[in-house]
Amino acid sequence: MATEYIPPLTSLSAAEQRSIKSSLLTEHFQFPPETFARNGMDLANQTIYAATKIVEDSLMTMTRLPEEEGDERPFVFEGDDVQKGVYRLETLLEAAVDKYFDLFELFALRNSFNLPSELIPYIVLSHQERLDDALLGQDRSAIEEYEHELASYEQALQKERALKCVEELGQRKLDRINAIANEVGQMSSAEPMSTRIEQLSSQLPQLHQTLSVLLETPSPSLGSTLPSSTTTTNAHEPWSESRSAFVNWATKAKIDALPSSSTLTGAGSSGSTGDSALEGLRRGMQETGGGGEALDLMKKL
Structure with a gap:
């Protein structure tokens, strides 16, 4: 050779x-x-x-x-x-x-x-020493096939690694969500959230009915609701207790502001002054609102 x-x-x-x-x-x-x-x-x-x-x-x-x-x-x-x-x-x-x-x-x-x-x-x-130069290049096809197979294995390995990373990321997110759910009690031994919502929904009509009855209750008289001037000054303002207390307080203030009967001369002047006072009270109540409006507001809520 x-x-x-x-x-x-x-x-x-x-x-x-x-x-x-x-x-x-x-x-x-x-x-x-x-x-x-x-x-x-x-x-x-x-x-x-x-x-x-x-x-x-x-x-x-x-x-x-x-x-x-x-x-x-x-x-x-x-x-x-x-x-x-x-x-x-x-x-x-x-x-x-x-x-x-x-x-x-x-x-x-x-x-x-x-x-x-x-x-x-x-x-x-x-x-x-025993290498045959005539065989040089004859195994090229086998080498190319081996390289192609190796490349496919590498691609599959890369895909598997990517899927593994995605799986680990999803598992971490799931663990974090489970931890948050355990903190708020959704997955604990307590009763589920749906039962709580049902209980609250069942209690809403009863609460609405109770509020309606309270709004329809008439206000107490002036003598029973308005305390004396000495106790009011020492405790707290009477109009701050409730809506009816505020209306009673405003009415009493209007009545106290009227002139006494000893200073008025004649029935005509007394009647006109009383009418003007009543008109002022009616206008104040209209501006403040009544119990019906409060009931309508509760129904809307």
């Missing part, structure tokens, strides 16, 4: 080509090329720390005075001087390791792990 010629990846940028090379080398070696030199640097640093720890422990033994006679030492170190010296030695070794391992990393990436861009289309990894 003739292999089809694949042109080099000239259309890609330098950054994209480096990314492809790094991916190919990582998949082939099972580790990123950048970590090769870094792992060696970490191993060298661990060796430095172990060596400086041994040196520090050895020098710290020389900071104590001899315990036995005859154990003479030419000099004794100070503890601070030992720690400072070991720290400086460790810093120098780390700087040397960083410098030379950086150079080693650059050399490895540019030479050992370098891959020409022209060879990228022809590289076959271990899991690509």
